[in-house]
Amino acid sequence: MRRDFVTAFIAMIVFTILLGFVYPMLVTGVSQGIFPGKANGSLIKRDGVVVGSALIGQQFYEPVIGKNGKQLLVKGVPQTQPDPRYFQTRPSSTSDNAAGSGFSNLGPNNKTTLVAFQGYIQTYLALNKAPNGQMYDPAVTTAAQIPVDAVDDSASSVDPNISVANAKIQAYRVAAVRGLPLTTVDAQVATYTTARSLGFLGEPGVNVLELNLALDRLSGSK
Amino acid sequence: MTVNGWLQILAFCAALIILSPILGRYMAKVYTGERVFLTPVFGGFERLLYRCLRVDPKRGQDWKSYARSLIIFSLAGWIILYVVLRTASIQPWNDYGGVTFHAAPWDVTFNTVSSFLTNTNWQYYGGETTLTYFSQMVGLTVQNFASAAVxxxxxxxxxxxxxxxxxKSLGNFYEDFVKTILYVLAPIAFVSALVLVSQGSIQNLSHYVSAHGISGLAQTIAMGPVASQEAIKLLGTNGGGFFNVNSAHPFENPNGFTNFYEMLIVLIIPASLVFMYGRMVGSRRQALAIFAAMFVMFIGGVTVAYAAEAHGSAAQHAAGLHTQVIANSTGGNLEGKEQRFGVAGSAIFDVVTTVTSCGAVNSSLESFTGLGGAIPFANLSASEVIFGGVGTGLYSILLYVLLAVFIGGLMVGRTPEYLGKKIEAKEIKLVALGLLITPLTALFSTALATASAAGRASIFNGGPQGFSETFYAYLSQANNNGSAFAGYTGLIQPAAGNAGAHGVTFADLLGGFTMLFARYAPILFALAVAGALVGKRVSPVGLGTMRTDNPTFVVLLIGVIVLVGALTFFPALLLGPIVQALTGHLY
Structure with a gap:
């Protein structure tokens, strides 16, 4: 019996060294040697500053300016809202927190889920409505015309992609706000659309961060 | 549903059917002591390990001795993992953008340790806000290998x-364990980790990255040695995510290809073990019969889940959303799903990981539709014999095979026998106990958690969904699956790094004991059955022998599995997912 315990502990210690140190360090070493960019998070830099990761969704928000000309505070929390110049990522239950991902856990038959969807629909329609009261994209006026990805929470809460349909609707707004021709913005959407892997695995998606960076380069603004 | 969705499902099935006989043949060689192509690489090291452990691989063990080694080895693993996880604050690489991580509370740690020891990987915590890199590598990655090998x-x-x-000999526990690690798990995991990194999975020991977004917002991005853990988490059907959202996270599962690859390495070993079995008992047809039964049930589950998710949820329809596929959009229930996987890629993934004991998810099960969410329930209710976990799937379905042989024998009025070995009262008693212990544990724990205020404290959603959460939690833990209707909570964490965190003691302990009991009791019964069968004489096949390798037996086997699962779980399933599937009512 004592022999059994000694063997068990020796085995656990030996395998802890092999599988807990040697194996991950070997993978780390080889990865850092062959795929350093990917192994370190596919980070994107602009002017030497990391602006995010190509694989991680983020919010493109601007401060809400109050009547006094300063950023609005609600209970001490600075308020932000989607910046209309930028394509917006999918709804996220964690506000795209890349250091603490989480599911929304909204059930399929729950009233809270309905309320959340109604909120997302309202936000989306409001964002894509021009100051003159017309929709930027005249084909999208009600919930039924919104692609589901635009108003359903992502799983990871940091989904970097949106559907092409969603991007094409937002393209109307971005083009108008930035004063760019719609065809130019649509061409950028096409450039930053990732096709299905090997042509049939997964779904196509538009990488929002890369698309927004390209638009900033076109507009010459930051 | 789309043509492309079905194409992915077909391609996946084809890959599985082509690859698993190949790996199965390889594994049969490994466990019968034949030379394989890796023998020249690892042979010397293997012998060194035996000397180090003072184990004589030639000395076979009877079932009691084999079981004793297995249990004591697991106990040692439990103690070491508990120590590793509780010493987080003094571990190296412990700086996450200014935050130092502390150990999770004792009750959550008890749950986590039991969870990784039993190949469950149930997680009440979010990886990137709770565990240090050291804990993930030296603690969890090691048990991902070890529990799979057990x-x-x-x-x-x-x-x-x-x-x-x-x-009387069943082989030598340590010899089998060492071979499993060296010749099967480690090489495939190593290659898979690199495949994942090549697609964008991360693998580093850096601090969390501070990014300055282009619209002026700051974003902290979690880093870590992800790919090395991701590979074995899937290959060993463990399922515990490096990140809170598991394989939905882009760093764990970056694109459509990795999604496909990850599903494949989840199912490859459970499917290969069936073919290994065929070779070891000398009958390919026996293996094909078992594989066919598993495959039929698997395809059924995938079809229903895909159809249900493509249809959309009651809440979506109530909000006025259109869920049919339109140009350039996935349609369907995309709540809690990633754009890059879409509906089909999410539905197959979650069926793959709930038929096995993997329990990884690439989408939120809690947000699946009533019917789509009922498929994971059904998979767990069938005690994970549809391919099942690595090893657990094969030994569980073999117990079902013996039960089917027994029932078939009763129908035709002959002494039941399997591959020439008589199945007698003793074996059937052990089989019945081995098969019923997991469902009974699940139901008992669910009842306890539903009936007590301490248990209901963990519920997140109201209505039947709240019951579904609870039932799924204990069903998943009893089946050592680890997937969750993730609203159900066992850890209250005000800030990343566990400052001020406390566990929900009732849920943590009940879950922990559920996992331990429902893992080791069936293992002991399976080994006891092995002990009862090993010395039996083989009688020659006669005209009256019931065939166990033809379609009739496949149907009988499926019937027995469905019957046992349905009789045990139907009342409970009615209260949760079935109610929701049948109504558009919102709660």
Whole structure:
């Protein structure tokens, strides 16, 4: 019996060294040697500053300016809202927190889920409505015309992609706000659309961060 | 549903059917001591390990000795993992953008340790806000390998017993364990980790990255040695995510290809073990019969889940959303799903990981539709014999095979026998106990959690969904799956790094004990069955022998599995997912 315990502990210690140190360090070493960019998070830099990761969704928000000309505070929390110049990522239950991902856990038959969807629909329609009261994209006026990805929470809460349909609707707004021709913005959407892997695995998606960076380069603004 | 969705499902099935006989043949060689192509690489190291452990691989063990080694080894693993996880604050690489991580509370740690020891990987915590890199690598990654190997060796021992002609030996636990790690798990995991990194999975020991977004917002991005853990988490059907959202996270599962690859390495070993079994008992047809039964049930589950998710949820329809596929959009229930996987890629993934004991998810099960969410329930209710976990799937379905042989024998009025070995009262008693212990544990724990205020404290959603959460939590833990209707909570964490965190003691402890009991009791029964079968004489096949390798037997086997699962779980399933599937009512 004592022999059994000694063997068990020796085995656990030996395998802890092999599988807990040697194996991950070997993978780390080889990865850092062959795929350093990917192994370190596919980070994107602009002017030497990391602006995010190509694989991680983020919010493109601007401060809400109050009547006094300063950023609005609600209970001490600075308020932000989607910046209309930028394509917006999918709804996220964690506000795209890349250091603490989480599911929304909204059930399929729950009233809270309905309320959340109604909120997302309202936000989306409001964002894509021009100051003159017309929709930027005249084909999208009600919930039924919104692609589901635009108003359903992502799983990871940091989904970097949106559907092409969603991007094409937002393209109307971005083009108008930035004063760019719609065809130019649509061409950028096409450039930053990732096709299905090997042509049939997964779904196509538009990488929002890369698309927004390209638009900033076109507009010459930051 | 789309043509492309079905194409992915077809391609996946094809890959599985082509690859699993190849790996199965390889594994049969490994466990019968033949030379394989890796023998020249690892042979010397293997012998060194035996000397180091003072184990004589030639000395076979009877079932009691085999079981004793397995249990004591697991106990040692439990203690070491508990120590590793509780010493987080003094570990190296412990700086996450200014935050130092502390150990999770004792009750959550008890749950986590039991969870990784039992190949469950139930997680009440979010990885990137709770565990240090050191804990993830030295603690969890090690048990991802070890618990998978323990499952596989149990299956190998049972297979040897069925195949043997005389004697008492089931093989040597440590020899089987070492071979499993060196020749099967480690090489495939290593290659898979690199495949994942090549697609964008991360693998580093850096601090969390501070990014300055282009619209002026700051974003902290979690880093870590992800790919090395991701590979074994899937290959060993463990399922515990490096990140809170598991394989939905882009760093764990970056694109459509990795999604496909990850599903493949989840199912490859459970499917290959069936073919290994065929070779070891010398009958390919026996293996094909078992594989066919598993495959039919698997395809059924995938079809229903895909159709249900493509249809959309009651809440979506109430909000006025259109869920049919339109140009350039996935349609369907995309709540809690990633754009890059879409509906089909999410539905197959979650069926793959709930038929096995993997429990990884690439989408939120809690947000699946009533019917789509009922498929994971059904998979767990079938005690994970549809391919199942590594090893656990094979030994569990072999117990079902014995039960089907027994029932078939009663129908035709002959003494039941399997591969020439008589199945008698003793074996059937052990089989029945081995099969019923997991469902009973699940129901008992669910009842306890539903009936007590302490248990209901963990519920997140109201209405039948709240019951579904609770039931799923204990069903998943009893089946050592680890997937969750993730609203159900066992850890209250005000800030990343566990400052001020406390566990929900009731849920943590009940879950922990559920996992331990429902893992080791069936292993002991499976080994006891092996012990009862190993020395039995083989009688020649006669005209009156019931065939166990034809379509009739496949149907009988499926019937027995469905019957046992349905009789045990139907009342409970009615209260949760079925109610929701049948109504558009919002709660």
């Amino acid at each position: 499952g596989i060796v149990t299956a190998v021992a049972l297979v040897r017993a069925i195949a043997s002609r005389s004697g």
